Amino acid sequence: xxxxxxxxxxxxxxxxxxxxxxxxxxxxxxxxxxxxxxxxxxxxxxxxxxxxxxxxxxxxxxxxxxxxxxxxxxxxxxxxxxxxxxxxxxxxxxxxxxxxxxxxxxxxxxxxxxxxxxxxxxxxxxxxxxxxxxxxxxxxxxxxxxxxxxxxxxxxxxxxxxxxxxxxxxxxxxxxxxxxxxxxxxxxxxxxxxxxxxxxxxxxxxx
Numbered sequence: 001x002x003x004x005x006x007x008x009x010x011x012x013x014x015x016x017x018x019x020x021x022x023x024x025x026x027x028x029x030x031x032x033x034x035x036x037x038x039x040x041x042x043x044x045x046x047x048x049x050x051x052x053x054x055x056x057x058x059x060x061x062x063x064x065x066x067x068x069x070x071x072x073x074x075x076x077x078x079x080x081x082x083x084x085x086x087x088x089x090x091x092x093x094x095x096x097x098x099x100x101x102x103x104x105x106x107x108x109x110x111x112x113x114x115x116x117x118x119x120x121x122x123x124x125x126x127x128x129x130x131x132x133x134x135x136x137x138x139x140x141x142x143x144x145x146x147x148x149x150x151x152x153x154x155x156x157x158x159x160x161x162x163x164x165x166x167x168x169x170x171x172x173x174x175x176x177x178x179x180x181x182x183x184x185x186x187x188x189x190x191x192x193x194x195x196x197x198x199x200x201x202x203x204x205x206x207x
Contacts, residue, residue, distance in 0.1 A: 042109025
């Protein structure tokens with residue numbers, strides 16, 4: 001039953017939730033900033049692909065362990081006006097050369113990566129000198145009452161959400177992993193439950 005849920009129900013649920021127009025509005029504020037060769041952590045069903053600036057992007061290398069979500073990405077991959085390569089694995093171990101990417105992009109995926117420090121280390125490794133990390137993620141709220149509920153609910157939430165953490169402190173973890181945040185906006189996403197709707201959106205560079 002667990003495998004059936006993970007292989008069939010969860011990918012469909014993730015796609016339909018993340019395809020909501022509220023998520024699309026947020027994607028439209030960060031994805032167009034990507035340039036050059038882009039490594040996208042958690043490309044999933046390819047929902048970011050229509051938001052890339054085709055004049056600025058040469059190629060997108062999408063990393064995601066879910067083959068079921070990759071199947072849902074196929075039509076968007078074919079429609080993209082630039083090269084898209086999908087790699088079926090998690091972001092902690094990338095089969096890419098050092099200094100090979102201009103941008104690492106992550107949207108709504110840092111919550112689920114098991115070894116986040118390892119993924120950040122890989123981001124630093126593959127980025128060219130001066131390359132950018134772009135992020136739009138949900139995580140630990142700045143409201144103490146909501147944060148308390150995030151900590152309480154998180155152990156029960158994770159098994160049903162593909163390992164999603166409600167309470168990761170994204171800015172702190174980014175800085176601890178060797179990045180300097182260059183700009184960031186925070187706030188609750190309109191219409192989203194508080195425990196899962198506090199967003200961090202911005203850019204960073206390796207120190």
